[in-house]
Amino acid sequence: MNxxxxxxxxxxxxxxxxxxxxxxxxxxxxxxxxxxxxxHKRTLIQWYFLSEGLTCGLLAYALSNLILWYIEKYVDFGxxxxxxxxxxxxxxxxxxxxxxxxxxxxxxxxxxxxLNEGIKLSFVxxxxxxxxxxxxxxxxxxxxxxxxxYNYINQVKMSRLELETSLRESxxxxxxxxxxxxxxxxxxxxxxxxxLEDASRSRDMITRLSEMLRxxxxxxxxxxxxxxxxxxxxxxxxxxxxxxxxxxxxxxIHVNPETLNxxxxxxxxxxxxxxxxxxxxxxxxxxxxxxxxxxxDNNFLQIEVANSGVLNFEEGSTRxxxxxxxxxxxxxxxxxxxxxxxxxGNFVVxxxxxxx
Amino acid sequence: xxxxxxxxxxDSRLARNELKELVKKxxxxxxxxxxxxxxxxxxxxxxxRPDMIFxxxxxxxxxGFDLLEMLDDVPITVFTTAFDEYAIKSFEYNAxxxxxxxxxxxxxxxxxxxxxxxxxxxxSADDTATQNTASDIGLRTPETHLTENSQIFIKDGEKxxxxxxxxxxxxxxxxxxxxxxxxxxxxxxxxxxxQVEERLPQHLFFRASRQQIVNLQYIKSVDNxxxxxxxxxxxxxxxxxxxxxxxxxxxxMLSL
Numbered sequence: 092m093n094x095x096x097x098x099x100x101x102x103x104x105x106x107x108x109x110x111x112x113x114x115x116x117x118x119x120x121x122x123x124x125x126x127x128x129x130x131h132k133r134t135l136i137q138w139y140f141l142s143e144g145l146t147c148g149l150l151a152y153a154l155s156n157l158i159l160w161y162i163e164k165y166v167d168f169g170x171x172x173x174x175x176x177x178x179x180x181x182x183x184x185x186x187x188x189x190x191x192x193x194x195x196x197x198x199x200x201x202x203x204x205x206l207n208e209g210i211k212l213s214f215v216x217x218x219x220x221x222x223x224x225x226x227x228x229x230x231x232x233x234x235x236x237x238x239x240x241y242n243y244i245n246q247v248k249m250s251r252l253e254l255e256t257s258l259r260e261s262x263x264x265x266x267x268x269x270x271x272x273x274x275x276x277x278x279x280x281x282x283x284x285x286x287l288e289d290a291s292r293s294r295d296m297i298t299r300l301s302e303m304l305r306x307x308x309x310x311x312x313x314x315x316x317x318x319x320x321x322x323x324x325x326x327x328x329x330x331x332x333x334x335x336x337x338x339x340x341x342x343x344i345h346v347n348p349e350t351l352n353x354x355x356x357x358x359x360x361x362x363x364x365x366x367x368x369x370x371x372x373x374x375x376x377x378x379x380x381x382x383x384x385x386x387x388d389n390n391f392l393q394i395e396v397a398n399s400g401v402l403n404f405e406e407g408s409t410r411x412x413x414x415x416x417x418x419x420x421x422x423x424x425x426x427x428x429x430x431x432x433x434x435x436g437n438f439v440v441x442x443x444x445x446x447x
Numbered sequence: 448x449x450x451x452x453x454x455x456x457x458d459s460r461l462a463r464n465e466l467k468e469l470v471k472k473x474x475x476x477x478x479x480x481x482x483x484x485x486x487x488x489x490x491x492x493x494x495x496r497p498d499m500i501f502x503x504x505x506x507x508x509x510x511g512f513d514l515l516e517m518l519d520d521v522p523i524t525v526f527t528t529a530f531d532e533y534a535i536k537s538f539e540y541n542a543x544x545x546x547x548x549x550x551x552x553x554x555x556x557x558x559x560x561x562x563x564x565x566x567x568x569x570x571s572a573d574d575t576a577t578q579n580t581a582s583d584i585g586l587r588t589p590e591t592h593l594t595e596n597s598q599i600f601i602k603d604g605e606k607x608x609x610x611x612x613x614x615x616x617x618x619x620x621x622x623x624x625x626x627x628x629x630x631x632x633x634x635x636x637x638x639x640x641x642q643v644e645e646r647l648p649q650h651l652f653f654r655a656s657r658q659q660i661v662n663l664q665y666i667k668s669v670d671n672x673x674x675x676x677x678x679x680x681x682x683x684x685x686x687x688x689x690x691x692x693x694x695x696x697x698x699x700m701l702s703l
Contacts, residue, residue, distance in 0.1 A: 273505070276529035277459070280548035284461030287468060335459045339507070376484050376508040 094235065095159055104155065104231070109148030111227060117144035132206070139205040146197050151227050154186050154193075158228070159235060168243040183232065187225050191217075194224075257422055271365065274331075275300075281334045296334060299327040307358075314423065315354035318385060318392075322346065325364050325383065332368050339378020340368065346385040353392050355445060356419050362412055363396040363441045371398030371439055392445040397438045420445070451562065454495065455481045456488040456514065457503040457527065462548065466501060466527065469555050476559065485509035489517050499523040499562050501546075504531045512607065515600035519646055520593055521609060523565050525558050538607050593646050601627060603634030612651070616681060618643050618660040653697065655679065656690040669697075 094100040117140045124136065161182045166175060195217065199210050278300055285293045306324045310316060322344075329342045364381065372379040379399025386393050413432060420428040420443065427446040432439065453476055457463045463481055470476045479495055482488035484506055492500065492514075500522050504511040515521055526535065526545035535545050544558050593599075595613035602608075610629050617628040620640045626633050636643075644652075644660055655661050665682050669689075672678040677689040677697060689697055 272530040274529075276548055277462070280465060280529065280550075281459055281461040283549050284459075284463075284465035284468070287464060334461055337460060372507075374507055376486070378507070 093163060094238070095156065095163055105149070105152050107234075108152040108155070108227070108231070109145055111230070112148035112151070113141070113144040116147060116223075117141060135205050139202060142201045142205065143198055146201060147194065147224075147227075150190060150194055150197065151224070151231070154190050155228065155231050157186050157189075158182055158232065162235065162239065166239075168239055169247070183228065187221070187228055190224055190228070191221060254422060257418065274365075277335055278331050281331075285334055292334075296331055299331055303327045303331070310357045313357055316357045317352050318346075318355050318360075319351040321355060321357060321360045322351075322385075324361050328361065328364060328368075329381075336368075336372065336378060339375075340372055341378070341380035342383075343380065344383045346383075347387060349387055350385045350392055353445075353447065355392070355394075356423055359416050359419065359443065360394055360396070362416060363394075363443070366412060366441070367396050367398035367439070370403060371400035374400055374403075387447070388444075390447050392443075392447060394443045394445075395440060397435075397440045399437055400439055401437075402432070402434045402439050416443070449475055449563070449566070450477050451475055451499060451559075451566070452477050452479045452495070452497045453499045453501060454479060454488070454491055454497040454522075455501045456483075456485070456506075456511070457481070457501065458483050458506045459503075462503070462527075465548075466550070469550055469552060472552065473556070473559055475563075485511075485514045485517070488514055492518060492522065497522050498566060499525065501525050501527050504528045504535075512602060515607075515609075516602055518600065520597040521600045522598075523562050524609070525562065538609075543609060594648055595651050599627075599636075601634050601636055603636075606634065608632065608634065612648065613662075613664070616662050616665040616683070617685075617687070618647075618652075620658045653693075653700070655687050655693055655697075659687055661687055 120140050120143075121137065124140075162179070166179060195210065202208060202210055278296070282293050282296045282300070285296065303324060306320075306327075310320075325344075329340075333340055333342075360383070364383065367381045372381060381399075382395075382397045384393075384395045413430075417430050420430055424446055429444045430442070432441045434440075453470075455463050455466055455478060457466065460483070463483075467478060470478055479497060480491045482491050485508060488500075488502075502511045502514065502524050504526055505528065509517075511526060515524065524543045526543055527548055527550065528535065528545060529548045544561055546554060546558055593612055595611065597612050598609050599612065599615075600607070600609055608629075610627070615627055615629045618640060619626045619628065621635060623639055624635050624637055625640050625643050626635055640658075640660065644654060647660065651663060652660050653663055661679060661681070666679045666687075667682045668680045670678050670680070672688065675691050675694060677694040679687045679689060681687060
């Protein structure tokens with residue numbers, strides 16, 4: 092919320108400043124001085140005191156906008172440090188000094204207007220007013236900062252809620268995309284056929300399918316997992332797909348060992364591989380290849396999945412899956428992580444880059 | 448014992464083996480060929496003329512529906528699919544049967560029984576005998592005319608139909624395409640009326656005009672119209688104008 096642009100704030104700020112100065116300065120002077128003044132001067136001096144209070148209040152309000160401008164432009168309530176506090180104090184005291192310097196000529200003018208005389212206070216006497224002025228500003232700043240912090244906390248609460256809902260949403264989406272029923276049933280059917288010719292490989296396939304199921308059932312609530320765990324699932328998926336595609340699926344993998352323990356959001360690499368197999372190789376009569384690489388470059392984890400074939404955006408499900416990947420990367424890494432999908436020669440290349 | 452000639456269309460070798468394992472319990476089923484993609488399947492089916500096909504929906508390149516669209520005369524089709532409920536629901540009147548992989552042996556036997564029933568249905572009339580022999584000695588090459596029992600596959604947008612030619616009342620020109628009228632449906636097919644006419648059995652269908660081909664069995668009455676033209680009233684009440692030249696031909700044909 093921007094207070095500088097809020098009419099409500101300005102209304103209450105003017106009201107607050109003038110009421111405070113009139114109540115604490117003018118009232119006191121009036122009640123104290125009235126008894127000691129000559130009758131003929133009373134009305135005029137009452138008017139002067141009132142103008143004095145109004146001037147003090149309005150000038151304070153006007154200058155407070157300088158501090159408010161500074162706060163709204165430079166103070167980040169999510170990241171307050173010593174330096175920030177120091178700068179704010181510096182601005183605060185500078186404004187008080189400006190106030191101190193500009194106030195006396197104004198009061199002098201006012202005194203001339205009502206009583207036709209100048210202010211005859213010494214500098215030291217004037218200085219004694221400084222704590223009072225400072226207090227006016229301090230009270231104001233306390234209120235402003237309280238409002239700002241209140242707003243900030245609300246904002247944090249809201250965005251956390253938002254993050255949680257969208258995370259849950261995307262987890263749900265991955266869950267849907269994850270246990271792809273078409274893949275499940277085709278695999279089970281293929282294993283049934285495989286039992287007739289290679290019992291031990293069939294047993295291996297059942298284990299792999301179970302591992303994939305377990306992974307998808309248990310890793311859903313997790314926000315990140317080490318890359319090597321994800322690669323295990325990818326390996327299972329590829330091996331099971333190979334009994335469906337046989338010679339039509341070629342897979343190669345190049346992973347820098349240093350990347351193996353880097354934490355990544357689960358199912359993202361797996362989804363890219365699934366897309367590559369389903370919409371790339373799966374669409375080609377003669378089959379094709381899928382290549383996976385993971386490396387570190389400039390403090391970024393770079394994951395690349397390339398598959399033979401052409402980009403085809405007609406299919407809603409692909410798009411949804413890719414949007415999902417983008418969204419999850421954005422939620423976890425902000426705009427530091429990037430995802431791109433391009434066509435390069437006879438290959439479609441999906442690239443993820445995650446900050447380390 | 449009858450013998451059912453069947454072709455398996457399925458991209459996964461293991462799935463084909465798995466299907467053949469199920470077939471072993473049905474000696475009447477005779478697998479005469481296998482294809483692992485739609486183009487091979489098209490060639491095999493037009494050459495071998497099977498009684499039925501086991502057809503996977505999801506295949507690389509073209510899918511099972513594409514194959515049905517390519518075929519002029521669609522054999523009895525049993526879809527085999529892992530999980531394509533949506534695709535299967537697009538079929539009207541359960542024209543096709545489907546089996547979910549992995550396939551249950553009992554469910555498989557049911558499907559084969561349905562195929563047998565379908566094969567037996569048109570056999571009520573005496574023409575079946577001749578038809579079967581014709582097919583057996585290979586007279587039904589792709590160039591010859593279809594018969595009234597030939598099935599055509601029609602896909603218009605989200606809906607699919609498998610229609611016997613004898614059910615079609617009328618073909619009508621719509622730009623470069625043809626509208627097919629049958630039952631209460633009138634989907635478009637992406638062939639010109641001339642292409643359609645070439646393949647239709649002549650004793651059943653008559654070219655009424657440049658725009659329309661009618662099924663003679665669906666004509667209720669024919670009246671004289673002006674300029675020497677005729678007007679046919681169809682069983683469903685709609686009227687079809689027969690052009691002057693065709694009217695003469697029509698009279699000739701019926702006077703025989």
